[in-house]
Amino acid sequence: MPKKPEWIPENSGDEFSSSTIEGVLNKNITSSKKIKSKSLTIDDYYSGIIDGNRAIIAQAISIIESNSDKHYLLAQSLLQKLIPSTGKSIRIGITGAPGAGKSTFIDTFGSFLIKNGHKVAVLAIDPSSSLSKGSILGDKTRMEVLSRENGAFIRPSPSGSTLGGVARKTRETILILEASGFDTIIIETIGVGQSEITVRSMVDFFVLILLPGEGDELQGIKKGTVELADVLIINKDDGDNLNNAKFTKSQYELAIHYIQQATEGWNSKVITTSAIENKGISEVYDLMNQFIEHTKSSNIFDKRRNSQLLNWLYSNIEDRIKSHFYNDSEVQNKLSKFESEIIQGQISVMAAVDELLNTYFTNK
Amino acid sequence: MPKKPEWIPENSGDEFSSSTIEGVLNKNITSSKKIKSKSLTIDDYYSGIIDGNRAIIAQAISIIESNSDKHYLLAQSLLQKLIPSTGKSIRIGITGAPGAGKSTFIDTFGSFLIKNGHKVAVLAIDPSSSLSKGSILGDKTRMEVLSRENGAFIRPSPSGSTLGGVARKTRETILILEASGFDTIIIETIGVGQSEITVRSMVDFFVLILLPGEGDELQGIKKGTVELADVLIINKDDGDNLNNAKFTKSQYELAIHYIQQATEGWNSKVITTSAIENKGISEVYDLMNQFIEHTKSSNIFDKRRNSQLLNWLYSNIEDRIKSHFYNDSEVQNKLSKFESEIIQGQISVMAAVDELLNTYFTNK
Numbered sequence: 001m002p003k004k005p006e007w008i009p010e011n012s013g014d015e016f017s018s019s020t021i022e023g024v025l026n027k028n029i030t031s032s033k034k035i036k037s038k039s040l041t042i043d044d045y046y047s048g049i050i051d052g053n054r055a056i057i058a059q060a061i062s063i064i065e066s067n068s069d070k071h072y073l074l075a076q077s078l079l080q081k082l083i084p085s086t087g088k089s090i091r092i093g094i095t096g097a098p099g100a101g102k103s104t105f106i107d108t109f110g111s112f113l114i115k116n117g118h119k120v121a122v123l124a125i126d127p128s129s130s131l132s133k134g135s136i137l138g139d140k141t142r143m144e145v146l147s148r149e150n151g152a153f154i155r156p157s158p159s160g161s162t163l164g165g166v167a168r169k170t171r172e173t174i175l176i177l178e179a180s181g182f183d184t185i186i187i188e189t190i191g192v193g194q195s196e197i198t199v200r201s202m203v204d205f206f207v208l209i210l211l212p213g214e215g216d217e218l219q220g221i222k223k224g225t226v227e228l229a230d231v232l233i234i235n236k237d238d239g240d241n242l243n244n245a246k247f248t249k250s251q252y253e254l255a256i257h258y259i260q261q262a263t264e265g266w267n268s269k270v271i272t273t274s275a276i277e278n279k280g281i282s283e284v285y286d287l288m289n290q291f292i293e294h295t296k297s298s299n300i301f302d303k304r305r306n307s308q309l310l311n312w313l314y315s316n317i318e319d320r321i322k323s324h325f326y327n328d329s330e331v332q333n334k335l336s337k338f339e340s341e342i343i344q345g346q347i348s349v350m351a352a353v354d355e356l357l358n359t360y361f362t363n364k
Numbered sequence: 365m366p367k368k369p370e371w372i373p374e375n376s377g378d379e380f381s382s383s384t385i386e387g388v389l390n391k392n393i394t395s396s397k398k399i400k401s402k403s404l405t406i407d408d409y410y411s412g413i414i415d416g417n418r419a420i421i422a423q424a425i426s427i428i429e430s431n432s433d434k435h436y437l438l439a440q441s442l443l444q445k446l447i448p449s450t451g452k453s454i455r456i457g458i459t460g461a462p463g464a465g466k467s468t469f470i471d472t473f474g475s476f477l478i479k480n481g482h483k484v485a486v487l488a489i490d491p492s493s494s495l496s497k498g499s500i501l502g503d504k505t506r507m508e509v510l511s512r513e514n515g516a517f518i519r520p521s522p523s524g525s526t527l528g529g530v531a532r533k534t535r536e537t538i539l540i541l542e543a544s545g546f547d548t549i550i551i552e553t554i555g556v557g558q559s560e561i562t563v564r565s566m567v568d569f570f571v572l573i574l575l576p577g578e579g580d581e582l583q584g585i586k587k588g589t590v591e592l593a594d595v596l597i598i599n600k601d602d603g604d605n606l607n608n609a610k611f612t613k614s615q616y617e618l619a620i621h622y623i624q625q626a627t628e629g630w631n632s633k634v635i636t637t638s639a640i641e642n643k644g645i646s647e648v649y650d651l652m653n654q655f656i657e658h659t660k661s662s663n664i665f666d667k668r669r670n671s672q673l674l675n676w677l678y679s680n681i682e683d684r685i686k687s688h689f690y691n692d693s694e695v696q697n698k699l700s701k702f703e704s705e706i707i708q709g710q711i712s713v714m715a716a717v718d719e720l721l722n723t724y725f726t727n728k
Binding site for chain 2: 076079080083084086087168171172175222224226227254255257258259260306309310312313316317318320321322324325338339342343345346347348349350351352353354356357360361
């Protein structure tokens with residue numbers, strides 16, 4: 001049974017309604033908890049989003065983030081209507097260990113993008129945010145300059161019990177923002193568990209932010225992350241770090257020679273920046289534009305977009321059929337028995353599989 | 365409808381029978397196509413395998429490799445009976461690009477193992493073997509010394525239309541061989557598609573054989589393969605290659621510093637060998653023993669074995685429920701329609717998912 005989202009008052013009845021839209025206009029940092037809304041129809045949402053009305057955008061995202069069945073259906077109808085207006089942004093993923101300076105980088109880079117005429121939205125995927133709670137104020141402080149820009153929109157991680165749930169909400173939020181005219185969407189992740197792979201699967205361009213220092217172990221990043229990145233940024237190339245940054249750059253340049261390309265036909269690059277001193281930021285922008293031009297002209301860009309869509313389709317289908325199977329109570333009973341029997345060498349794997357499948361399909 | 369395996373004569377009736385057991389005793393290279401068998405009961409198979417009767421072992425493997433339903437059931441009952449006698453070998457995976465000298469290495473290393481009192485079986489996973497056909501003679505020539513050893517057993521790749529099918533047959537063949545007393549099982553793969561990952565998922569110790577030279581591109585190995593290996597062997601450290609081998613060794617030693625450990629708590633090693641000159645072979649043996657001792661004492665060995673078993677269980681379950689879903693004809697029709705609608709931006713992914721799942725579960 002899906003839980004009611006916290007922001008709907010107890011006994012709010014069947015209507016998706018409460019008092020007034022207020023206090024969200026001109027606020028770039030928007031939390032679902034702060035939203036009050038009057039009854040809006042799908043058409044109201046649709047035109048509000050297309051017009052770029054921030055209050056309505058924020059509310060639509062809250063509906064996407066809601067765990068109630070009713071909001072799920074509302075969100076899906078809305079998205080279905082918006083689909084033709086989506087897909088036109090550049091989607092950027094940014095990861096890096098805590099302390100590498102992701103927020104400062106996004107603050108500086110995002111502001112640079114705005115000065116260059118872009119409309120920028122920042123989303124976060126943080127599978128641990130349900131533990132830390134209320135990262136909203138955190139985000140405000142973290143991206144001081146960007147959060148004051150009118151062209152910017154910053155949204156903290158949706159809460160969710162699974163990364164899959166958070167991923168769905170983020171993907172659908174991207175669609176809302178694209179339909180609203182944001183042309184650059186930055187998705188930040190702190191890289192817990194599989195979150196980097198999840199973010200990679202929804203972006204065009206993936207950035208790994210590293211500290212001057214030696215090797216991944218010291219960086220606190222998971223091995224394998226480097227292979228996801230189209231550009232490695234050695235940040236904090238300032239103060240006492242200058243030599244260290246240069247050295248780290250050369251080490252990673254060597255390392256990427258041995259690992260898999262993140263994007264077909266694109267050799268990943270290493271760049272040094274100082275987000276605090278505004279150093280290397282325009283180089284990152286140039287590199288990103290090169291990347292986009294290159295991948296668009298080779299058709300890799302569209303190929304990846306299409307395969308991301310189909311992967312998303314298939315992974316959703318498969319998550320659902322698996323969860324239907326594993327939620328079957330007879331399957332559950334047998335499965336836990338078989339697991340220990342398999343490990344103790346009492347039953348063969350295929351015998352267990354055969355019996356489990358029989359159980360499941362005769363139940364259906 | 366599963367096809368009858370080629371080695372069963374047309375109109376062979378319902379009995380699993382033909383003329384006599386012949387021509388397989390004392391032959392280490394055994395092909396299912398050459399086998400003639402009289403009717404054997406499960407008990408005959410069981411005791412023959414436990415006694416190490418090579419003719420019966422070869423026949424049992426042929427039953428596992430058969431694609432008929434009847435043989436599937438026979439094989440599964442037999443395996444269920446054998447399970448308590450399995451699991452006691454060391455399972456070694458060996459990969460490398462064509463030309464790196466895998467066969468020569470296995471020939472030399474396998475013979476070394478036999479001289480040190482081991483009983484060695486060599487299996488191959490070659491997803492492309494159904495194309496090249498008849499690799500049996502090939503294997504015989506490829507491993508000249510080993511194929512003459514009484515303690516050795518060499519079996520070419522089972523044929524199969526999917527890597528999953530080949531993987532099941534190989535896993536089950538490992539069980540038969542373990543029950544027969546082989547204490548070292550070597551699984552060779554040429555590394556087409558996902559086959560290296562598949563082999564990694566069924567072995568304790570994984571070896572990548574490389575040529576003296578520079579970088580993975582020149583080696584013709586897929587990037588990412590290095591991360592699977594517990595030991596990298598720079599083979600052909602002989603003749604004009606001596607300096608080159610040393611250089612390649614140092615390059616890979618640097619590279620593995622940046623990539624994921626294949627085995628928790630074990631830093632992958634790089635060794636130079638010359639299989640032709642019998643150089644470095646005992647070092648590989650020592651290293652393997654170190655690895656086994658280390659992983660057994662830290663319990664990583666058993667942990668991996670158990671998780672391999674459970675992964676095998678879950679991946680089989682999921683393959684089957686997915687194939688049940690994707691074989692549904694209504695699902696198939698809608699899916700191909702939705703795929704193009706999604707790419708053309710006419711339907712949202714979640715709307716497609718919802719409708720497909722509805723279709724499927726109301727059919728059940």
